[in-house]
Amino acid sequence: MPKNTPLQNTSPGNKFNLSTAELKEMARKLRRHTITMIARAGSGHPGGSLSAADIITALYFRILRHDPDNPQWSDRDRFILSKGHAAPILYAALAEAGYFPVAELQTLRKMDSRLQGHTDRTLTPGVEMSAGSLGMGLSFAIGVALAARLDSRTYRTYALLGDGECEEGQTWEAALAAAHFKLDNLTAMVDCNGIQLSGRTCDIMNLEPLIQKWQAFGWHVIDIDGHNFDELLAAFPQAEKTKGRPTVIMARTIKGKGVSFMENNVAFHGKAPTPEEAERALKELE
Amino acid sequence: MAEASTRETYGRTLVELGRQNRDIIVLDADLSPSTMTSFFAREFPERFLDCGLQEQNMISIAAGLAASGKTVFVSTFAVFVACRCFDQLRLCLSQPNLNVKIVATHGGISVGEDGISHQAIEDLALCCALPNFTVVVPADAVETAEAARAAAGTHGPFYIRLSRPRTPIVYPEGYRFTLGKAVTMRQGKDVTVMATGIMVATALEAADILARQDIDCRVINIHTIKPLDEGAIVRAASETGAIVVAEEHLAQGGLGSRVAQTLAREKPVPMEFVNLGDRYAMSGKAEELLQRYGLTAGHIEESVKSAVKRK
Numbered sequence: 001m002p003k004n005t006p007l008q009n010t011s012p013g014n015k016f017n018l019s020t021a022e023l024k025e026m027a028r029k030l031r032r033h034t035i036t037m038i039a040r041a042g043s044g045h046p047g048g049s050l051s052a053a054d055i056i057t058a059l060y061f062r063i064l065r066h067d068p069d070n071p072q073w074s075d076r077d078r079f080i081l082s083k084g085h086a087a088p089i090l091y092a093a094l095a096e097a098g099y100f101p102v103a104e105l106q107t108l109r110k111m112d113s114r115l116q117g118h119t120d121r122t123l124t125p126g127v128e129m130s131a132g133s134l135g136m137g138l139s140f141a142i143g144v145a146l147a148a149r150l151d152s153r154t155y156r157t158y159a160l161l162g163d164g165e166c167e168e169g170q171t172w173e174a175a176l177a178a179a180h181f182k183l184d185n186l187t188a189m190v191d192c193n194g195i196q197l198s199g200r201t202c203d204i205m206n207l208e209p210l211i212q213k214w215q216a217f218g219w220h221v222i223d224i225d226g227h228n229f230d231e232l233l234a235a236f237p238q239a240e241k242t243k244g245r246p247t248v249i250m251a252r253t254i255k256g257k258g259v260s261f262m263e264n265n266v267a268f269h270g271k272a273p274t275p276e277e278a279e280r281a282l283k284e285l286e
Numbered sequence: 287m288a289e290a291s292t293r294e295t296y297g298r299t300l301v302e303l304g305r306q307n308r309d310i311i312v313l314d315a316d317l318s319p320s321t322m323t324s325f326f327a328r329e330f331p332e333r334f335l336d337c338g339l340q341e342q343n344m345i346s347i348a349a350g351l352a353a354s355g356k357t358v359f360v361s362t363f364a365v366f367v368a369c370r371c372f373d374q375l376r377l378c379l380s381q382p383n384l385n386v387k388i389v390a391t392h393g394g395i396s397v398g399e400d401g402i403s404h405q406a407i408e409d410l411a412l413c414c415a416l417p418n419f420t421v422v423v424p425a426d427a428v429e430t431a432e433a434a435r436a437a438a439g440t441h442g443p444f445y446i447r448l449s450r451p452r453t454p455i456v457y458p459e460g461y462r463f464t465l466g467k468a469v470t471m472r473q474g475k476d477v478t479v480m481a482t483g484i485m486v487a488t489a490l491e492a493a494d495i496l497a498r499q500d501i502d503c504r505v506i507n508i509h510t511i512k513p514l515d516e517g518a519i520v521r522a523a524s525e526t527g528a529i530v531v532a533e534e535h536l537a538q539g540g541l542g543s544r545v546a547q548t549l550a551r552e553k554p555v556p557m558e559f560v561n562l563g564d565r566y567a568m569s570g571k572a573e574e575l576l577q578r579y580g581l582t583a584g585h586i587e588e589s590v591k592s593a594v595k596r597k
Contacts, residue, residue, distance in 0.1 A: 074355075128353065143346065143348060146350070150356075
């Protein structure tokens with residue numbers, strides 16, 4: 001592979017460019033979609049969608065250079081959802097951005113829907129990767145980032161991982177490789193909500209000290225509150241400015257964020273709310 | 287018969303393809319001196335990526351490159367890709383139908399002394415199970431070059447299995463390969479041996495032995511295991527009335543299973559199978575292993591006689 005050449009992204013910025021107040025409003029809207037979609041589907045993973053809501057909102061409505069009218073635009077920034085079970089929050093963002101009608105969100109997980117239970121790149125406009133088997137997304141993102149370097153393209157590649165997902169060995173293969181290849185056009189984000197399907201990550205398979213692990217693997221680490229837009233919006237340019245190595249944003253989040261009875265509740269990792277619970281949740285998100 | 291290395295031919299063909307198409311990227315997992323992607327690495331260092339001992343990572347990286355418009359060739363030993371990376375093959379390549387060509391060397395027991403950890407004998411079953419995948423086992427070096435060219439020119443994921451030892455040349459230079467089209471290597475009317483990979487040369491040897499016993503044996507090379515040339519298989523069954531399938535693979539899920547599935551539906555005839563059965567082999571010289579585990583011309587000869595007897 002060629003020596004790392006500094007990349008300048010000269011493409012136009014994010015066309016939505018929402019203010020912090022507007023981002024908060026958008027995140028609330030996406031959380032509402034998530035609850036409605038999953039409740040209607042009768043299955044799905046609300047907790048990890050709600051924890052990632054602010055990260056994804058910041059990306060799609062302020063950071064990413066993307067064009068919903070041209071999902072295959074070759075210079076678009078790439079967002080790769082490695083934690084594929086958070087598909088609902090990505091679908092909500094894509095729909096609100098205009099990749100497909102918002103009404104289509106209600107087809108989630110139904111027969112013949114373009115919105116599969118986990119992301120499917122062959123079906124959904126704007127979805128870059130078929131995911132759902134954990135640990136593969138950062139590797140995929142490396143391939144996408146390497147292609148940018150080979151073609152001297154200025155797009156940036158973002159991959160969102162779960163903290164539970166960091167238990168997968170392949171994540172660390174990718175962490176080693178991205179640093180080895182000096183992929184400074186790649187930013188990983190870890191949605192550190194501290195909870196996985198059957199319990200707290202520290203009880204199931206302790207990941208700590210996680211920051212030191214990424215640092216030891218050669219990454220620039222930014223540690224932020226993943227629900228604070230000021231911190232989120234400051235982190236991405238900082239990652240873009242960092243040369244010679246990839247950046248990982250450790251986003252401290254709350255599983256189920258925004259719905260009191262889902263927050264830090266293991267039960268809502270992979271359980272749909274009942275119609276009554278959905279109603280209560282939507283009320284809290286008004 | 288003259289012999290040549292399928293790996294070396296692959297390595298040289300890859301360089302030729304790299305010259306023609308700048309979008310070809312090659313990945314390897316610390317085995318480029320053995321898989322012979324080293325030739326490509328030397329000529330096009332900027333388009334060669336050594337992924338180290340991270341095979342699963344390598345397959346997903348290949349997917350990301352392919353999703354960004356690259357034609358990606360990935361090489362390592364067959365076991366370390368087909369067996370170790372099955373979930374990555376499935377979700378990263380097969381389902382999204384991405385343009386990644388896996389050219390796996392060291393297939394089968396002819397790997398020899400390295401033993402069972404290095405002998406891929408389940409790989410064809412695994413890769414044939416994957417939708418969108420094309421699975422090819424070239425019979426010799428000439429066909430290897432053709433298969434690599436065909437893969438580069440055809441969209442979608444490929445699994446091409448090569449061998450470690452030098453293998454007999456069964457084709458003249460100038461042979462033109464058609465993906466998915468079986469090749470009749472020798473005409474015959476009493477029985478047909480369908481073989482793939484190194485077993486094609488062995489089948490031709492068996493046909494010579496059988497000819498001396500007045501058994502007229504047709505030999506068909508099924509280089510493309512998936513998609514299968516069902517027309518050629520049904521025609522051979524109709525015209526010769528008995529089939530023997532020979533492959534360097536376990537009994538289940540490989541060429542034998544696929545031919546049997548076709549003939550059960552279209553043209554049931556007596557069939558026999560020459561393969562490794564349901565067991566792992568061991569360390570040894572390739573020829574010793576092929577003898578011990580039932581993959582010689584003599585074993586094909588016996589199976590042909592059994593099949594003919596049942597007509």
